[in-house]
Amino acid sequence: MKKGIILGCVLGAAASLYAQDATDKGTLRGSLETNNIYYVKDSKLDASSAANPDDHFGSNSYLKLDYTKGRFSAGVQLEGYLPALQGYDYATYGNGKRTLLGTKYVSWEDGDFGFRVGDIFDQYGSGLIFRSYEDRTLGFNNSVEGLSGHYEYKNYVSLKAMYGRPRLYLDYAGSSVRGANMNLSVSDILGLKQVNFNLEGSYVNRYEDLKDNPDFVDRLTTSNLDMYAIGGSLGWQGLDARVEYVDKGKDLPLPASSEMVKGKAILAELGYTYKSFSALATYRRLEHMNTRLTLTGEGSGNVLNYLPALTRQYTYMLANLNPYQTNAEGESGGQADVYYSFRPASNRSNYWNFHANASMYYSDKDITKKSRLMWRDINADVEHRWNNQWKSAALVSVQEWSPSHGINDVTYVSNIFVLDNTYKFNRKMALRLELQYLYSTDYEKDWMAALLEFSIAPRWSFSVSDMYNNGSTKIHYYNGSVSYTKKSTRVQLGYGRNRAGYVCSGGVCRYSPAYTGVNLIVTSSF
Template sequence: MKFTKLIPFVVFTLVAGAGTAQAQEGEAEERDKKGFLTGSFETNNIYFVKEDIEVPGQKTPDDRFGSNNYLKVDYIRSKFSAGVQLESYLPVIQDYPAEFTGTKLTNIYASWVDDSFSITAGSFYEQFGSGLLFRAWEDRALGINNSLMGARFTYNYKNYVALKAIWGTPRFGMEYDTGVQFRGLDLSLNISEMYGAKKSTLLLEGSVLNHYQSVPQSYENGMSPNVTGWSARVNYENGGFMAKAEYVDNGTNYFPNTEMSSEDPREFVGKRGNAQLLELGYSNNGLGIFLTGRRFEWMYSKFDRTSSSAANVYNYLPAVTMQYTYLLTNLHPYTPLTQDSRNGEIGGQADIYYNVKRGTWLGGRRGLKLHANFSTYYSLAGKGNARADKLMFRDFSADIEKQWTRAFKMNLLYSMQERNTDYGATAKTELAHIVVGDFLYKFTPRFSLRLELQYLTSKEGDKDWMAGLLEASFAPKWSIFVSDMYNHGNDAEANRLHYYSGGVSFAHSHTRLSLSYGRNRAGYVCSGGVCRIISAYTGANFAMTISF
């Protein structure tokens, strides 16, 4: 690793530190009059170590160092704001999209926000409805930043009508793809406000989006440069009850022709995407019930039809399942069926919470929290219908949280997960049972220990796993942890490996630092129901965030 690679990192750190000092020294009144700077700096770094033993799915890059860095600075004065984002990949961390490379000022914007309208020029993010039709967003854990460079206008009339209009070209890696354009409108009508309803809320909403990309001559074969989609939505709330429904017509997107022949020489074929989403919820007196149903087909929306990059996406199709945080429950998270000839799924989720009151025979002195979740998804039996075919994923979980004393807290969880190992090509599935115990004990107001004990048993795949984590917290600044996952049940003795990790974190004021070292299993990094595939690696991780 050359020292010159660290120069942008050092500059980023100094600038962020100077910004923090400026923010702390400024007086609130002067900030309002003259405006003020705010922002953040984030750096994530991995030094990869090549092991002598063979670890399944392990890749060690030729350059053992990966570093992703982000500096964001915003100036705000009254209704006006402007900002920039500088990014540097020295080089990009392994398994992130390869389009992220070098150092560049990637985002720049200016915005005016008034009482009833706003105007933004430059880079911006936006979402229509749930994001099934359109979402431009940034998620650094996933390597996604598909902001638009263009203009956005919003208008709100007496809370009766809300309008959004956008135009722009999408960001792809470090550049904005000028060969692609998006034009869209989003409208929301607040029927309750119009008619003076006080106890309920009824919104009627709709969006239309046009996606333009010029078509190379070699790809023509009837391919249209314009794709126009639309969505219609209804949102209703009354007391503790809520209901949301959305229908999306995604227009005719183009996918690789898996049946290309001399009779059908087209490299791409048009498929009309559509999706339906229904959400129901009720919450009252400590009880919460939330139901979600979703069906879609051909909804994988790429702004560049010729690229297979994971960053090449302009809508949001998260897994609507239980989002776990424990090691063994996240070995095989569900990812929606979007990217091959079996392009579609149908399924749903039920989520139930109940807080048992204090002083009852079940709640005891400090109450009790109960939670259960069930989700299941199937591939579609043919196109244009709602018939389920092969099971893709099923999960049932139940957990309880109990505060036994002021010092001792306990969480217990059970999960039964069944997944299709061939992504719907066959009906083959694997079943796993997982149990987790999470125990926290506060010895003093500042010192606590947390222990996780986990076990997974399965007759298929990698078979049985065990895992544990011990974390010591010295509030409010220090935290130390050690963890290990052991695949002791694997049929192949060479794969009965320990995936160990240990680290320390420090937080003070607006700064947080963390340092860890360990062997990481090949699998997924997930955020908000969307996942990124990662290779196995052994190495040291250093991360720092500063806000100012």
């Protein structure tokens, strides 16, 4: 019923505005994305963990339309899962086979204020207590269906608030969420020109009445979860600092939690930039910060806040073989990044880029009995452009990770080496070659990988890759693809064998089973 009312508001407002001035039809923009896989049987993969749907097919498709006319805008997103691709938690609810109106909204912006009715995407602070967003790589959308508004007074203060029910995969959760955020620019109020100083505060409430539910009657002492965040940022002459503290009320952070517990978090960042040099250090501590949209839901998309892994995010195959996943129930640690770029004045194109990174996280001793190492990564890379045609990069990463996430003392060590070369034959044709090796005496032991990519701008791209475990399994994970781009449309066709493991986007991960198959991806915008 609520969805019908909101959709009616969307269509009614659009029709009313159009009738007011038919000569100004506004602007309509759209995009289409479809990701399709035909799964084939592969005797080399473990049948107990490999994807093998009955109809051998999966498809995730999205059609997004946005209309703008002056200060008014409206939009819808149609989604189809026919059925959902393997490894996406859409299939957790029903059979994952469904088409739906996934997103709808109307909004109005008028100078210093605005409002939005429909599905809301927003973030308070760093997201420690609230972030609603869509990530198609991860396969979830936790937008809040309801009403939001914001107001700004000069550059001094900005306020925003929202209320609604959160989306959980193919439907909506049985909870309601409300919240407010205020940002105060102290430097503008005081007229400070050389310093940028801001204060920010947020409040979020989740309400879910489950006291009469037999699964929760002995554990649930309140239907309300209240969370507060306060923080500030300071910028001065290349120096940037930010801190945020969160207090979380009683909650059942995990389905198996025996009682409600309070949570808290702290995030601190310090960065400095001077000419070609920059450095950034981040520290974060989490205690019982796994905040679910609904206590009755499952899956990685059942999350109200945003807690990405604050580690280096790799694109290289072997460096991303066993990524770190945030332990929201209890972790402390951080990372540091240092960058330096050297460009000779006589030849600015002949540059050197240097980068070093280190991250380390430990478990909470109250949960794992003693504080144990969960993750350590010390890495460095250098990139050099030799001339207008040839560019090289080299990476070394030493990773140590806990397969039990700190429950016991066992850790595995991986030593990863990468060489990346790109050669441009002319303005259109380029060849890229990656060579990678992982040395380890633990787990699956050694790996090697290679990727070769040839592109003909702006239309064609061809790539082949292989990731081979020459340690314990002796399995090749090969892939080949070709893509064609014309204007704003891109079509990619590929085939290959994919290893079971975690697929990550923005520091958040989902588990994907192993599979072999044909993959067709089409994206277009208009």
